[in-house]
Amino acid sequence: QVQLQESGPGLVKPSGTLSLTCAVSGGSISSSNWWSWIRQPPGKGLEWIGEIYHSGSTNYNPSLKSRVTISVDKSKNQFSLKLSSVTAADTAVYYCARRYDIAAGDAFDIWGQGTMVTVSS
């Protein structure tokens, strides 16, 4: 059973860089899945940030593309998110999730528990 676990600082200063890691356990990050980051501001809906394949190929939400970098570390079976120039609007619960490879469309079948990141001085 594949499980995902996010980790990283819970507090980031404005204009700084948010850095999170998602550890994959119970399976290989080199499987035929795309791996995504999704966030949810307090009391609000979900926003897709972007995704990565084990080859290093990425897709980003155009609304965040200029500030986002997603990378993969196959040796550690994990992938990471970096979001630069953060503001209070980036305060959210950040989830990592696995794209459901059985689906013809876009769906996420496995999610991490989420980690709250607050942007504040």
Next chain:
Amino acid sequence: QSVLTQPPSVSAAPGQKVTISCSGSSSNIGNNYVSWYQQLPGTAPKLLIYDNNKRPSGIPDRFSGSKSGTSATLGITGLQTGDEADYYCGTWDSSLSALVFGGGTKLTVL
């Protein structure tokens, strides 16, 4: 303002049926598959429906999905108090080149 429009809230009595709508456009729902998620308070979303109307293993058949044109619908029958949660629809938007979600619908089981 979400690209996909959902009602903010719906409610129904235990044992009854409820439907949750998700309205979009030809650039998203009209030409792409829809998925639905259940988010219980304080937890991560859980996949309920993918490819418009398919259920992952372990999801009871009380949950169903359908799509017509630029709208999709999640149906839940035999409502239980444990179904109280936020529900989100999601799909790819070809114009935005991004995966988008609805604003979410809070289900109350009275």
